[in-house]
Amino acid sequence: MPRPGDAIAARAPEPTLTIGVDVGGTSVRAGVVDERGAVIDTTRAPTPGGERALDDAITGAIRELADRHAVAAAGLAVAGFVTADRRSVQFAPHLAWRHVPVADRISRRLGLPVVLEHDANAAALAEHRFGAARGARVAVLVAIGTGIGAALLIDGRVFRGAHGVAPELGHLRVVPNGRPCPCGKRGCWERYCSGTALAATAIELLAEYPGTSTVLAREAAGDPRAVTGLRVAGAARDGDPLAQRAMAELARWLGEGLAVVADIYDPEVIVVGGGVAESAPLFLDEAREHYASVITGAGHRPLARIRTAQLGDDSGIVGAAQLAREIVNEVAPNSAG
Template sequence: MLTVGVDVGGTSVRAGVVDADGAVLDTARAPTPSGEESLEEAIGAAVAEVASRHRVGAVGLAVAGFVAADRRRVLFAPHLAWRQAPVAERIARRVGLPVVLEHDANAAALAEHRFGAARGARIASLVALGTGIGGALLVDGEVFRGAHGVAPELGHLRLVPDGRPCPCGRHGCWERYCSGTALAATAVELLARHPGGSTLLAREALGDSRAVTGRRVAAAARDGDPLAERAMSDLARWLGEGLALVADVYDPEVVVIGGGVSESAPLFLDEARERYASVVTGAGHRPLARIRTAQLGDDAGIVGVAVLARELVASRSVRNGCR
C-alpha cells in the first residue's frame, strides 16, 4: 500500500507518496499559509494532487509543533496557526482518508532509524535544522515522548540569556542561533556591522533584509563570500554548543543532523563536531556520539510519517479482523 506523508513546516507544505521501502515516488509543494483554514486547505490540496496520480490508503502529517500523545491533535506550533486543534479529524474529512499526526522530528528520526543514518542504534537523537530546530529521541527504536507527548523540544533550549526573541515567546532559544532562519539573521546582523563585507548579500539586502535567506547565505558561503562564511561559522559554533547539551542529557550513540539546512553540512559540520567535542562535559575523557547527516535528507519527515500512516491502517485492519 502507498501512503502520503506531509511535512508541514513553517516555510512550506510538502506532500510525498511513499512506498513500503521508504522511497518517495511523487511530491507536491506549496508555501505555508499563515491562517488555520488556509493551512488546512493547502494540505488538502497537496494531498489531492499526489493522490490523483497514485492509489493511496492513508495520510500522515509531520508537524513542526507539539502533538498530543494520541497523535490526533496539535497542541501548539510556534511557526503554525494551530492551537489545541483536532487536525487529524479535520484533514481526514477533507481528504477522505485515515490521518495520523506526528512531530516532524520524531517522524524524521523514525525514518532514519529504519532506513538511514541511525539504523541499528539503541539510543539515537535527531536534530532537524530548518525554519527552527526540531528534536527527537529514540530508545530501542521507540520514540520517547515524555509524560504529555511533547518531548523533547530541543529547539527551545535557552542557550543565550536575553538573546534574540523567539516566536515561542522567550529569548535566546537554540533555534534563534542555529537554523535556516538564524543563519539569515546572523548574516543581516553582520551586514549591519560590516556593510562592505559581502557584495553578494549586500546587493540582495538593499532595501529589504528579508531577501537574505538561509539558502542564499549558504550559496554565498559556497562561493567563498567572507561574510557568509562568518555567518556559517557562527551557526557551527551554536550547533556544537547545543549538541554538547544533548549529549550531556541523553548520551546518545548517534546524533543525526537533518532538516533543510543539513544540505549545507559540508560548510559547517566539521567545525560543529570540533566545538561539541571541546565543550561537552568530560571532554577528552568520555566516548563521543557519532554526528552524522541524515541519509534521507529533507524527505525524512515525509518518509517517517508515511510509515506511521501505513502502520495505522494495518492496525485498524487487524482490529477489524478480530471483531
C-alpha cells in the same frame, strides 16, 4: 491457461502504499510512499491561512494522490504541538489550528485512517527506519532550518515527554539575555544556530567590520532582508570572508548545543537535518571538533556519531507515511481474527 508462477503472483498481496503529508507554514507537500520508504508520487499546494482552507488543501492533496494509487492510510507531519494520542494539534505557530482534532476531521472527509505526528518526530522515525540513524538504540535528530526542530528516539520509539511536546531543544537558552526569540525568551539556541541566525550573525558582522564583504554589504544596504541564511551560505561557498566567519559562528554554536544534547541524552547518533544541513560541508566538521572539545568528560568518553540526514526534504513525508502504515498493520491482524 495461467502458469503456476502467474497464479502465485495473482494471490500475492500488493505492497501497502500510504500517503505522508508534510504540513508546513508555506506549503503542503504530499507523497505516496512504499514499504521501502521510496516516494513514488508527489503533489504540492500553498499553505492557506484559514482553518477550513487548510483542511481543504490537505484533503485535496491526499485525494489527488489516492485517485492515482490504491492507498491504505495517511499520516500528517505537522510543525506544532501534537497530542500524545496523535489525534489533535494543540498549537502550531505557523498554521491556523488551535486545539483541533485534525486527524478525526480529515479521516471523516476522506474515509481513510489518518494519524498526526510532529514533523521532527516524523523525520527522525524515517531516518531511524531508512536512513542515517538506522538501528541506533538512542538517536537524536536536530533539524536546522528557520529555527531548530528536534526529536529523541529510544529503541526506535519517540520520546514525547509528559504532555507530548518534548524535546524543544531549539529553545534551550544558551545566551542569557541574548537575541530575542519568537517563543518569548531571549538567547535560545536556534537564535544562534539556524538559517535565521546565520543571516543575523552576518548583519552583525557587517556592522562591526564594514568593508569586509562587498557583496553582502551591497545587498544589505539595498534591503537587509536580502541577506538570508541561504545567501550567506552561498557567499561562504564563493569564498566571501565575512560569510565564512558567520558560518564558523554557526559551527561553533552547533557544536556547543550538540554537546549539551549529548550531556543530557548520551545518544548513539545525532542526525543533523533541515534546510541548513544542505550546506553541511561548510560547517559540520568544525562543529564536530567543537562538540568533542566542550562535551563533559572530553577525551574520556565515547562520542555520538554526528551524521547528516539521508532522506533530505522527504523525511517528514516518509516518516508520516510509515506511521500510517503501522496503523494499517496493527488493524489488519485484528480484522483477520
